[in-house]
Amino acid sequence: MKVGDLVVHKYDRERGIHCVGTVTDIRTVEMGGALNRDRWGSERREANVLWSGKSWIVSESDTARNFGGWFYIDFLEVISESR
Secondary structure, three states, X not given: OOOOOEEEEHHHHHOOOOEEEXXXXXXXXXXXXXXXXXXXXXXXXXXXXXXXXXXXXXXXXXXXHOOXXXXXXXXXXXXXXXX
């Protein structure tokens, strides 16, 4: 997964929700707490995704209205890779 890829959230797809997002950034975060480290390891990758759906399209000015956010890449599926 890389910046520019189009993604869907795996749980949305399972529930029949059709929403596509664009990856705008990727980061690695350190996991806190023993339970999280035991389950995921000491670090986990996240992607910042800007979402859009059939009935609305997100523009740059909409980012302040929280149409995006950070998601663990484990829960995202790439549907179209950027070049």
